[in-house]
Amino acid sequence: MAIVSRKVSDLSGQEGTDDQFASVVVRQHPKIDQPKTLDVLATEADQFKGISDLVVLEVTTPGGGKREIAMRLTDFNKLGANMDEVVENARGTRGRVPGTRVGNGNG
Structure with missing residues (x-):
C-alpha cells in the first residue's frame, strides 16, 4: 500500500505539482481572527489585483x-x-x- 499526497488549489480545486503553486496569506478578512494561507496555482494568483x-x-x-x-x-x-x-x-x-x-x- 502507498500513501498518495495531492495538492489542489483552494480556489478552483485543480490539482498541480508543488512548483505550480503559490501561497497567498489573507492577513485581514471579516470572517477570520488570524492570518490564513491559501494554496493557489501560480496562474490563479495573477487574479489578485x-x-x-x-x-x-x-x-x-x-x-x-x-x-x-x-x-x-x-x-x-x-x-x-x-x-x-x-x-x-x-x-x-x-x-x-x-x-x-x-x-x-x-x-
Missing part, C-alpha cells in the same frame, strides 16, 4: 496599541489641507529628525 490608490497607515495609540488601516487616497486627502505636502515633509521612521545635525554641539 492591488488597489493603486490605497494608503496603508499604522496607528500607535498612547497606550502602545497598534492597528493597521487601509484607506483610499481620496479619503486620506480629505483629512487635511495639502496632504501630499504634509506626507512629503513628515519625518521618516528611521534616522534623524529633519533639521538636526550630527555632533554634540561642541565644535
